[in-house]
Each structure stands twice: as structure tokens, then as C-alpha cells.
Amino acid sequence: MNDLDTHDDDLRTLLHDAVSDVQPEPALHRIRSRTATRPQHGARTWLVGLAAAATAAAIAGVVVVTTQRGPGSDSGPVASPTASTSAGPSASTSAGPSASATATVPSTERALGIYYVGDTPQGPRLYREFHRLRVADGVAGAVGPAIAQALDRADDSDYRDLWPDGTRASVRGATGSDVTVSLSNATLDLRDRPAGTSAADAEAAVQQLVYTTQAALQQRLPVRFLVDGQPSDSLLGVGVSGPVTNGPPLETLALVSISEPPEGFEVTGPFRASGVASSFEATVPWEIRRGDRVVKRGFSTASGWMDKLYPWQTDPISVADLPEGTYTFVASTDDPSGGEGAGPTSDTRTIVVRH
């Protein structure tokens, strides 16, 4: 840069700063799934499993999703597959009172980090799973779909559903300083802690929505919760009289989470796994298991540890020596106590090896 004016560091600073907080979701698997070359002879077997239908259902129901569990909910309403690429009017037009911030059309797809509660040696903690959802344009347009997905079930069945069936959410507005989310349930009073839900579970369920909202906004704004549209002192028995900030990461999040591969990913060549962790000396051990048997193991090194969760990524993992079939990829925190302490936290993904 010597032939252009050099007195414009102000604009250089402003432009760099304007995108300094942009942290895109991992997309390597998505790119690779689009660049994969097909076999020469015509055996193109595109198997679309139930999870794909479930994802489509989640896409269709972005605005207000009722948690509908039980038999058959996986095969619920399925969006037209073409809808995901169209820029036409989207489901967000049915948002009604859920704030102008989410009512913008057209909408696009985004991979959003959605938090779910899982069990760890430290008690219930939040794990992160990525979901592609249709969102409205704009800073706040992703919040409604993200919360709807958080209230619905995770792809990974290891995570627990803590929100009572039939809970609905709508985003009532976002300012520069907080976001307001209203929750309602026709059969239960959401102010009370449901029977069978521990206080720690309830706390985790509230934090699940705070972290999910902040991930969708890409900003750490506090969340103001309403119950049935009214201010409430309590949500699932947790005090929410003021805006709720995110809990300290190391006391709220699972100490390791897998971002890639997604649940059920088909592995056909070397793949990398990635995620976030805070693990002893930044070491993140991983294993591939077939049933209970460990068939491959290694470790990756996160970019830090102790004060928060840091990204980690494995070197390419070859599966050429593994017979075709279903395996479990496991990432853990390191356990220097050798079993004396609480034990490691781990996250798992089912992967399918094909050659």
C-alpha cells in the first residue's frame, strides 16, 4: 500500500473493527459435502434419513415451535426442500407480535450454535450443536428460530429435553442493551419448577436459552424473560426478575463440545473434528469407538485452557483402515487425576464410515 494515500488509517481502523466480532460457524463439512465427487458408475445412493426430515421440520417451524415429542414427531410437517434456497416470503411473516426485528423478509439459512443440556461430572451443563435454520435478515432475525430449535430436541440424543412439552417462545424485541423473549405453555405454569426437574436442571434450562440467544445475536446481551407476555420473577423456579446475563462459561458450559462432525455424519475419507474445550494443559483426547471397543485414538491441542473454552481441531483422521459401519467419535477433557477426581467430560457424535 504505497501508491494510495496513507493518511486514512481512520477508515482502516473502522473497517477492521466493523467485522472484528464476526465469527462464522464451522463450514468445512458443508463445503466438502458440496464438492464431493461422485462415483463414475451410476450408483448414486442419496439416502435421506429421518434426521433430514426433522431438520426440514425445524426449518418449517422457525417462528413459533411447540415442543412436540413422542412417537412420530420426527416425521412431522416437512418443508418443501426448495424452500430453503428461495428468497421468497418466509415463515417469518407469521411471526405476528414477535417484534419487527424478526419480521424482515427475505430470509436466508444460517448455521446457528444451539445449546442443549447434557450431563457431566460437574452436573448439568450446556453443550453446543450446530443447526442450519432459516432466519430473517438482520441482527435479531436469528433469535426466534434459534430459541425455537433450543426448545425442540437436539440431534444428539445424549442431550436432555428440559423444557416442558408445548412450550412456545416469541421474541418481543431487541434493543442495543437487551433482548426480550416471552415463553408460554398452555398446560403448565412456566413460573414454577416442574415436578421431577432439579434446581440445577432448571438453572441450566434458563441458561440454555440465554446462551442460544447470545450465539444467534453474536453479542453477549442479557435476556429479559416474560411468561405469557407478562414480567415474572420466576421462570421454572429460577429468579428472572431482571435481565439474565450468561453464567460464567466454566461454570455453565460442558468443558468440551464437538462442532464438527455433525451427528450422523458419513465419513468417506480423512476428516477433521473440531470444537471447543477447556481441558488440562489444553489437551483434548479423542477416540473412535465401535460399540464399547476403542478402534482409534489421538489428541488435539486447543488454543488455550483454564479461563474459558478455546477452539480445538484434530489433524485429518484417516478411516481407511476401518471397516464400513457405525462408530462413535468421542472428544474429552484430559483427566490428570487418573480417575481420582470427578472424571473427564466428554461429547460424542455418531459417524458412519463408508468406502
Next chain:
Amino acid sequence: MKALLLTRPAGVTMTDADAAIEALYDAHYVGLVRLAVLLVRDHGTAEEVVQDAFVAVHGRWNRLDDHDRALGYLRTAVVNKARSVLRHRGVVARNVPALPPDAPGADAASLDSERRRAVLDALRTLPHRQREVLALRYYLDFSEREIAETLGISQGAVKSHASRGAAALRHLLEAHR
């Protein structure tokens, strides 16, 4: 596990192009998405634009004459795709999300985010060539010659887009400098 989500057909092997794309992804994906946000503003659209660029460069890999210049091809693809996505979604420009103004007592974090929004909003109001030239000049620190090559325009045109764009941006952002 709920069910299998099979995203790739069987029989796929890792080719040179795959390995190269993966290396480029590791080194440059985040930076390219940030460049795309300067061009299209919406994060989701920016991610799509960059993923499309990776897929396009992968598809042409065997026909690229200089693999050392793959990053240059990627950047050009990002700029071109950003322009075409804006052309096809002209409506987006007029629908730039308007969050309500900050509440009184907004803290430093929200002032930061207000300034960032203002910069991105201001960029979106510029003609596309000015926006592209400013992004390449101030974000990537490109020289006039590099900008001209990336955009396929003359260095004289780069100079005039740069000076007009910088003047317009300064005017729009007087409050934030």
C-alpha cells in the same frame, strides 16, 4: 443417534483439490467471511457467498493455471458472488435491519456494536464498485494494482472509486471517527 443424515455419496476420496480447499479453508475462511460481511452486511449471506466461492474454486481446480494464486481466485469469486447476490436481492439493501436506538445508559459494548452497525450501514449505501474498492483497500490492504486485478478494472478507475468512496464514507461516519 436419532437417524442417519448422509450428506455425501459413497466412494468419495480425498483429491488434491480437496486437500487444497481444506488448507485454504483453515487459513482464510474467517477472513473471507469478514470481507464478505463488509460487502453484503448480513452474516448468513456472507457465509453463503464464501462457501459458494470455495465450491466454485474447487470445481475449477484442474483448470486453474496457477494454484499458488488460489487465494486470489477465491477473493475474486467472493467479490463477484457478493455483487450478484445483492443484485438478486436488491430488496435487502432497503431492508437493512433497524434495531431500536440504544437505551439510555448503554455500555461500552453496545456503543461498539452501534459503531460497527453504522460502518456496515454506511458501506451498504455506497455504489458497489466503491464499496468493493474500499473493502479491498482498507480491509485487505491491497495496492491499486492488486485491486485492479481482483476487480478486473483499470488502476485509474480504482483511484477514482477509492477517492469518491472514502470521501462518502467519511461524510457518513463523521460521528464515529
